[in-house]
Amino acid sequence: MSAVIEVERLVARYGEHTVLKGIDLQVQAGEIMVIMGGSGSGKSTLLRHLLGLQAPYSGQVRLLGEDINAIPPQRLVELRRKMGVAFQGGALFSSMTVGENVMLPLREHTRLDESTMQIMMRLKLDIVNLAGCENLMPAQLSGGMIKRAAMARAIIMDPRLLFLDEPSAGLDPVVAASLDELILKLRDATGMSLVVVTHELDSALKIADRIAVLDHGDILVCGSVAEVRASSSERVQALLNRRIQPLELNPEEYLKRLTGVPVSGGATA
Numbered sequence: 001m002s003a004v005i006e007v008e009r010l011v012a013r014y015g016e017h018t019v020l021k022g023i024d025l026q027v028q029a030g031e032i033m034v035i036m037g038g039s040g041s042g043k044s045t046l047l048r049h050l051l052g053l054q055a056p057y058s059g060q061v062r063l064l065g066e067d068i069n070a071i072p073p074q075r076l077v078e079l080r081r082k083m084g085v086a087f088q089g090g091a092l093f094s095s096m097t098v099g100e101n102v103m104l105p106l107r108e109h110t111r112l113d114e115s116t117m118q119i120m121m122r123l124k125l126d127i128v129n130l131a132g133c134e135n136l137m138p139a140q141l142s143g144g145m146i147k148r149a150a151m152a153r154a155i156i157m158d159p160r161l162l163f164l165d166e167p168s169a170g171l172d173p174v175v176a177a178s179l180d181e182l183i184l185k186l187r188d189a190t191g192m193s194l195v196v197v198t199h200e201l202d203s204a205l206k207i208a209d210r211i212a213v214l215d216h217g218d219i220l221v222c223g224s225v226a227e228v229r230a231s232s233s234e235r236v237q238a239l240l241n242r243r244i245q246p247l248e249l250n251p252e253e254y255l256k257r258l259t260g261v262p263v264s265g266g267a268t269a
């Protein structure tokens with residue numbers, strides 16, 4: 001197997017706040033890598049770095065062998081054609097039909113004729129079980145259908161890398177489970193590599209080849225479902241057992257967070 005995503009010593013900062021503390025991560029060809037972690041652990045920040053939407057403070061992100069922060073703009077455009085993304089809310093344009101939404105990347109990145117684009121769009125809608133929905137408007141879709149349409153748009157260019165941000169968030173368990181099936185089907189049919197950011201433990205356990213558990217900007221464990229389950233880390237076990245961890249702050253830090261003002265040893269006059 002070869003690595004299609006290589007993250008090396010990635011540090012991300014917002015001002016003085018270090019959010020990713022030197023992360024190493026590799027995703028292999030054809031692999032489904034799930035990124036899990038509590039709220040604020042840095043999942044979205046990591047995803048934005050993987051997509052090249054945010055530049056690292058230090059460290060490297062290589063996609064298909066290319067350092068996305070160092071390649072010339074034209075090569076970056078070519079690289080982006082090999083990447084598909086479905087954002088959390090679906091991000092469909094409400095004024096366009098489902099079909100137009102799905103064809104958007106083809107219109108932007110290719111010079112295919114209209115009938116070819118229509119055929120490709122119908123094919124992708126068929127794959128995500130939305131055959132015949134091309135003339136509907138996004139407002140006419142259920143939550144699960146919006147996610148599927150967003151996925152059809154994300155795979156319209158047959159990407160080698162597919163990034164899914166919280167694909168099953170907000171869906172009822174049955175719809176979420178069918179989306180998991182779809183993710184597995186997609187990978188098996190195309191051999192693409194997927195990075196899936198999710199809060200949903202059931203979904204992660206079902207679809208992941210490997211899970212990376214992020215916590216306070218570090219990867220606590222990265223491995224198969226069995227390896228993650230066997231982790232001796234209390235925080236990993238807390239995540240698996242959905243236990244709520246007490247806030248690990250000393251009183252001074254707690255006050256600082258609450259007020260935004262550092263407490264300088266004792267009362268102020």
Ligand SMILES: Nc1ncnc2c1ncn2[C@@H]1O[C@H](COP(=O)(O)OP(=O)(O)OP(=O)(O)O)[C@@H](O)[C@H]1O
Nearest residue numbers: 014017019037038039040041042043044045046199
């Ligand atoms: N644009 C930003 N400016 C400043 N701080 C930010 C910014 N985006 C995120 N952060 C901070 O970085 C930390 C990690 O945030 P991030 O959104 O990456 O976490 P997350 O794991 O995706 O959380 P959630 O699951 O709640 O979406 C948080 O402390 C957050 O407040």
